[in-house]
Amino acid sequence: MEVKNDLFYSNDHEWVRVEGEKAYIGITDYAQHSLGEIVYVELPEVGDEFAAGDVFSVIESVKAASDSYLPVSGKIVEVNEELSDSPQLVNEDPYGSWIVVVEMSDKSELDDLMNAQEYEEFCSKED
Structure with a gap:
């Protein structure tokens, strides 16, 4: 499982890369695996507004459909x-294939999200 040090992580397995006031959001390597x-x-549509924790995307795999929650x-x-x-780009490069950019x-x-070390510990408890 790959975890990047420069990202924030949610307990729903989304990652966040911050650039100024913008947040690039995708799903983690753990999630895609x-x-x-x-x-x-x-x-979602450009212009849609969401609160933290709202479902912003649904990702379907051959196994299941899974909601993605905006961190x-x-x-x-x-x-x-x-x-x-x-859509397979998420499997091929989960940290390069962001889903949305949020202002x-x-x-x-x-501050409510995890850093890389905290996320690795979180995932180790889920296995």
Whole structure:
């Protein structure tokens, strides 16, 4: 399982990369491995607003469909359209294949997320 040191992690297995006021969000290596072969990623609309913890995407694999929860509140400013035609990119490169970019409305919510070490410990308890 790969965990990147420069990201934040949720207990729902989403990662967050912060660039200024924007948060790039995707699912972790642990999540994609658990799901198996991903066949569909439902994307929200640009302009949609979500609170932290809201479902923003559904990811379907050959095994199951799984909700993805937004780790931080904000407005969707970009969606990764590439995933519509090539959802398997999430399996191939989970940390390079972000799902959405959010303009964060409350950066302090990042304090509720885990760092890499905390996330690795969290995952070790789930196995």
